[in-house]
Amino acid sequence: MESSETINIDQISYNKSSKVLTISVFNFTFVGNYKKSVRIGALLDDIYASLGKTELQRENFCLLDANNLRISETSKLKNLNLG
DSSP states (O other), X not given: OOOOEEEEGGGEEEETTTTEEEEEEXXXXXXXXOOTTOBHHHXXXXXXXXXXXXXXXXXXXXXXXXXSOEEOTTSBGGGGOOO
16 A cells, blocks of 8 residues: 555645645645635645655645545635635
């Protein structure tokens, strides 16, 4: 079984007025400008792409909710109830 690269919901903040999303992942902070309608899968794709060359596999990236349950990649940013 391959390991998953997880991002907990408490590592994410979103400013609704400026539409700036900030995610603390590994040793860096990912910052992007996203509408609330963006899907989680697209966010994970962008984070993975920003890592550059890595041994990590995109299909193992996931976002976890407060109960450490995997959030569906088809969910939208607005469904996370951030900030």
